[in-house]
Amino acid sequence: MSQAILPHAACARYGLLGLPLAFVAMPLYVVLPVHYGQTLGVPLGLLGAVLLGARLADALVDPLIGRWADRLLHQPRQAVLAMWMMAAVLSLGFAALFFPQIPQASGQGALLWWCAATMVLTFAAYSLGSVLYLAWGSRLGGNVAQRARLVAWREGFGLLGVVLANVLAVQAGLGWTALVLLLSLLIGVGSLVQGPRPASGVAARAPSVRVSLHELGLPWRAPAFRQLLSLFLLNGVASAIPATLVLFFIQDRLQAHTWTAAFLGAYFLMAAVSVPFWVRLITRLGPMRAWSLGMALSVLSFAGVLMLGAGDVPAYLLICVCSGWALGADLTAPGTLLTGVVQRAGHADQAEGMYAGWWQWATKLNLALAAGLALPALQWLGYAPGARDAQALLSLTLVYGALPCLFKLLSLAWCWRWRHLAA
Template sequence: MLTHSASARYGLLGLPLAFVAMPLYVVLPQHHAQAYGLPLAALGAVLLFTRLADAFIDPLLGRWADRWLAQPQRALMAAFMAVLALALGFVLLFHPPVRQTVPLLAWCAVTLIFTFLAYSLTSVLHLAWGTRLGGDVAQRSRLVAWREGFGLFGVLLANVLATQAGMGWTSAVLTLGLMAGVWALSKGPRPAPVTRAASDQASHAQATTPLSQPWQGAGFRRLMALFLVNGVASAIPATLVLFFIQDRLRAMDGAPLFLGLYFLMAALGVPLWVRLIGRIGPMRAWALGMLLSVLSFVSVLGLGEGDRVGYLVICLAGGFALGADLTAPGTLLTGVVQRAGHTAQAEGAYAGWWQWATKLNLALAAGLALPALQALGYTPGTQDPAGLNALSWVYGGLPCLFKLLALVACWRWRHHPALA
């Protein structure tokens, strides 16, 4: 089994990847709507288009990752080039040279596609690298825990810098973190290189194998269905959290504290979820996390202006539940790859589709929730009662519905052999 030190070297790249995801997926909608006055419907359309475009290239990136991982040194070079592009795209996105609505929307679309592409390539490579390291349930959950644990601290750091220090410092720290992450990956455990003959054989097999190969397994199809439904439930609050804090609670000055404690609680809970996974299995542990998430988010519907303490309790409970979402699915994914007999040959393909599902969830959350809020009468910065009620139901009630659907599926498939 890999040591904690070796697992940490692999996982460190998760910190800057989660760091950049916080501004991209949480801060960007509220920042561009508030700072530049972009209409929610138009911004939601841009986010939907760019995230969908980004999501559908991930399976192809997964195939490239499988080829590069045959020689880990080549995969490292690809990761280095990708993080350089990611840092550049981030700077261009958050420091636009234009301010007029139409040019700014176009600038956002172009820079988002570029940034998402670099982010996706790095994320797919990192996920596939860890999946290829494999191991038993304990090792798989340990690798996932270090990757996601570092990711949570990356989110905490981004939360502080993006809200307190500005996007200039955020961009600089991101660049340094990406460089450090790739360096640590080069010093950590590497997948076994594939011989030239085996690599040529694998390349020929990839050329004749459809991108949909992972979907041929029933275990992967069930896991993805569960991951998609549960992911929509998580993506909607992530898109709307700053709107809720700003207008429903009227406590925008407390946003760093709320978000910080939410992700800190998730980070502190990760070791406990890993231990629970080892005792009762990843599927049952995931189901418990879903149930706790429902119990916390349904309480959002009773909050109003100034209810800081109540929202703080919700953040603590929801953050702890998030730990299950971060550890159980990745552990299940590696197990699915192993049981399908695709070890050391198709981890990138699985990782690509996994990233596709993550992006699809975020795209649907932005493309559906933001226009729906506008149609229901909510306008950022206003105090219309009907609009605020709509915000509460979309932010807190709708995710509970998706979580309950995921919980039913989780219970139904808890004994499936491919999801053990």
């Protein structure tokens, strides 16, 4: 790719598909358990086993999808066709998952099988779209300014998708959610097709690494990728723990359940508003330094939750605003660094898909690690949902507030240790 920076209009055409891909994630990961457990009456134990199996399979397949994405991106027409197929399968799978066509007389067993089959289909389409989309953006390459601009448009539209999904799922219902998903996928893929495309053909140096491209472990042989992914995982756990526990904290510690939409809306909207600021900072200081500042701001703002109690709505709203602003750094800097790592490893225009596959694997692993750390810790410390005694609420506050800050501080130290990744 030329070093000339793509205009904002071209980056926006690429970034628009981020909206439906982020939009669909919220119902799949948040609404689905409640829908099958409460609305459809599936036993939580069996439902949990089905969800765990489907999500583990989903995470493990991402590197394989990444390998396939590299082959598709060498022939952009095939990549475009794969995106259209993804949109169709994801839309149909989503509708089938949330509106099961199973007679009531068939029993819960049939309903669980339907859930498992449609979930695997839907997750597979979602993973294909996410990995191929991320690899597409990485292959567009460019200097730090262009990479940051592409990531900013992608993540900015993604944040809007999250906000829209929360509003529709709660206010309009799953029928309208499915319809909006279909329309936004069609518009997003159409926009991607009209936007900048990766260069086709085989790079001149490809034969020297062609054998390695068939090995899923290729990205792991780049020390910079191992370092960046380790940092991404550590920082990701710090962000995923509050995401796992936020509803418990609002309901039990703050006792402000009616403010939930306002808290979450302020958080995500501030993140979206902050994206242009972080892009400018990345261009000026470099992605690693900008990311470090975002981590520091996150710790300074989020540590305030340790002093909150029942009814402290204004204070928590301010924390949501400040930590939402800091979130913009987490959304823009890592993706910018990832493309730079691919370029410096000599795998540009060759292996972006495999890097993207492992990156998506790490993203999903963050959520699993957060739940695996936070929920058992809360149970061991004596907290249960709905608790009001002082010791249980203190445990909730420490796990929700102190533990993420600890992980953020460790991430900040690693940023200093691996500051050379900013090159």
